[in-house]
C-alpha cells in the first residue's frame with residue numbers, strides 16, 4: 001500500500017488542472033493481515049517516539065487498545081485514554097468530549113494513536129492538531145473514508161461543522177480486525193462509498209458556481225467507487241480480498257480529500273442530509289445511526305430525485321444542461337438499494353427511524369449546512385423539492 005502514496009503523488013500530485021494539490025505527508029500506509037503487529041512497533045522505534053497516548057473507547061479498547069498497549073510497551077512510554085459515551089450511549093466529537101480528551105493527553109505525549117472508527121479519529125485528529133503532535137491511525141472497522149483525511153466533522157453548539165485539522169502520519173490496519181467488525185459497520189463503509197455516486201455528480205453541479213474542480217481527483221474517487229462495486233460479493237462475504245478492497249477504496253477517497261484540502265468529490269447532498277439528521281438525533285438525545293448508513297440511504301434516494309430533475313424545465317438552460325450531464329446517468333435507486341442490501345446495510349430511512357416529516361425538513365434545510373452548490377441546493381432554489389412521501393411509500397424513502 002505504500003505504492004498508493006506514490007500513486008497519489010504521481011497522479012493527483014502531478015495534475016495540471018490549475019487547482020492547488022498538496023503533496024501527501026502520510027509516511028506509511030500498512031494494510032494487511034498482521035500489519036499492526038508486524039509493522040507498528042518498528043515504525044514507532046524508527047520514529048523515536050518517547051510517549052505514546054492511545055485513544056480509544058470502551059469497545060475499541062477491547063478490540064485494539066489492550067493489544068496495542070502490550071505490543072508497544074517495550075518501545076516507549078504508553079498511556080491510554082478512554083473516551084466516554086454521552087447519555088444516549090454514543091461517543092461524539094462534541095465540546096465535552098474534545099476538551100476532556102485534550103485534558104487527558106499527557107503533557108509529554110509526543111504521538112497519539114487513534115484506535116477506533118470514524119468518530120474516534122475525528123477526536124484524535126483534533127487533539128493532535130491542537131497539541132501540535134502527530135497521530136497514527138489504527139482503524140478497527142472499514143466504516144468511513146475519513147481515516148486518511150484532515151477534515152474533522154465536529155459538533156459545536158449542536159451544529160455539525162467540518163474543520164480542517166491534520167491527517168495521520170501513518171496508518172496501520174489489520175485486515176483480520178476489520179473483517180471481524182460488525183456487518184453493519186462494513187456496510188456503513190460501503191454506504192459511504194455509495195455516496196460517491198451522488199457526491200461526484202454534485203461536484204459537477206458545483207462548476208455552475210465556479211467551485212474548484214479537478215478531473216483527476218474525480219477520476220480517482222470514481223476508481224475507488226468502481227473498485228468497491230466490483231468487489232461487492234467479496235465485501236458481503238467479508239473475505240480478506242473484499243475487506244482489503246473496501247478499505248483501500250475508503251483510504252483512496254480520503255487521500256483525494258487530503259490532497260485537495262476539501263471534501264467536494266466525496267461529499268455532496270447525500271452528506272449534507274446525513275449531517276442534518278445527525279444533528280437532529282443529537283438535539284433529540286437519540287442514538288446515532290452510523291454515518292455511512294445515513295449516507296447510503298440518502299444517496300439511494302437522491303439518485304432517483306436527481307435523475308427526475310433532468311426531466312424538469314426550470315427555465316435556465318445552463319443549469320438544465322449541467323443537471324442533465326451530471327444526473328442523467330445516475331443508477332436507479334432500486335439498483336443501489338440492491339447493492340446496499342447485498343452487503344447487509346439499510347436501504348430506507350424507515351430502517352433508520354427517520355420519518356417523512358423529518359426527511360422533508362432535512363431536504364429543505366440540509367443544503368444550508370455548507371455553502372456548496374449541489375442538486376439539493378438547486379431544488380430549494382428553484383422550488384423543485386419532491387414529494388418525499390412517494391419514496392417512503394416505495395419503501396426506500
Ligand SMILES: [Zn+2]
Nearest residue numbers: 144145192295
Ligand atoms: Zn462520508
Ligand SMILES: [Zn+2]
Nearest residue numbers: 015017214216
Ligand atoms: Zn487537478
